[in-house]
Amino acid sequence: MNNKGFTLIELIVAMLIVLIVMLGLLKGILEYNKFSIRAKMKDRATEIAQQMTNYIESLPYVSEDSGTQSILYANNSSWESIQCSSTNCSFFQDEVDFYSPGTPTVTNPLGSLSSNLRLYPSADTVDALCSCRGSYCPTDLPICTYEGFSDRRIYSAINIARLTDDYGREAGKSALVMVWYFEPFTDDYKIITAIVIKEKK
Numbered sequence: 206m207n208n209k210g211f212t213l214i215e216l217i218v219a220m221l222i223v224l225i226v227m228l229g230l231l232k233g234i235l236e237y238n239k240f241s242i243r244a245k246m247k248d249r250a251t252e253i254a255q256q257m258t259n260y261i262e263s264l265p266y267v268s269e270d271s272g273t274q275s276i277l278y279a280n281n282s283s284w285e286s287i288q289c290s291s292t293n294c295s296f297f298q299d300e301v302d303f304y305s306p307g308t309p310t311v312t313n314p315l316g317s318l319s320s321n322l323r324l325y326p327s328a329d330t331v332d333a334l335c336s337c338r339g340s341y342c343p344t345d346l347p348i349c350t351y352e353g354f355s356d357r358r359i360y361s362a363i364n365i366a367r368l369t370d371d372y373g374r375e376a377g378k379s380a381l382v383m384v385w386y387f388e389p390f391t392d393d394y395k396i397i398t399a400i401v402i403k404e405k406k
Contacts, residue, residue, distance in 0.1 A: 239390045242354045247395070250359050250384050253351055254397045257361050257382040260347055261401040268375055268405065269367050272341060277365055277378050277403070280323045280339035284366040286373065296366065297400070303381060304398060306362045311387040311394070314360060324363040326350045331358060355389035368402075377404040 267275040269285065279285045284303065287296045296303070306325070307318040315329050324335040326349040335349035351359040364381040380403065385396040 242389050243391070246354050246357065246359070246386060246389060249351070249353060250386050250395065250397050253359055253361055254382055254384040254399050257347070257363065257384070258399045258401055261363070261380045261382065261403070264403075266378070266403055266405060270375075274341050274343040276323055276337060276343065276346075276363065277380070278323070278339055278341055279365050279367045279378075281321045281364075281366075284321075284364075286369050287366050287379070288369050288371065288373075289376070294368075297379075303364055303366065304383070306360075306383045306385055306396070309360070309385060309394070311392045314358065314385075314387060318362070321364060322362045323365045324349060324361075326360045326362065329358065335361075335363075353386055353389075357387060357389050359384060359386040361385075375405055377402055379403075 264275060264277060267273045267277045269278060281302075284296075284300075287294070289296065302319065302321055305319055306322065307316075309316060309318065315326055318325050320338070323339060324337055324346065327333050327336040329350060331350060331352040332348055333350040335346045337343070337346060349361050351361070353359045361382065361384045363383070366379040366381075367375060368377040368379055370376045380401040382399045382401065383396060384398075385394065387393065388395055
């Protein structure tokens, strides 16, 4: 009589193969989950940048000499008279500081923020309002710190520049929206920027 079956060694080998396949699948699922969370973080930051852009666009225009409470004042004196022609505005290519919130780190995301910022996060807590630097700050300010994913937060700030024509007359304002965060699992620093030009009418 021929008794055929699996030996103990064959069973162990089969179990090891199944275990290796399962570990591979588990790793793939975990990596996909991390990728999905990073994608959600980017989408949320993009959404916040759009919200801040809409906020700027909704504000009534305020001239630099009006004295009206508004965030639409240039906080940096070197940005109070930016001359732009109809074809060129070198300020936006040359002024690196305008595009920088400072040097935040993953352990101190609100540390070393630029002193040029008109609006910036007041605290590293979810739903913290913006702080305003400079003159004629309004009392009603938007949120600057938002909840992200995997215990990470998303931060926003705004810079303002006053644009003038060839004769030095105020022609408009440029508002730069900056949104930054540190990517979950990689700690990579990410920043999204958007410019809103408000013409004086």
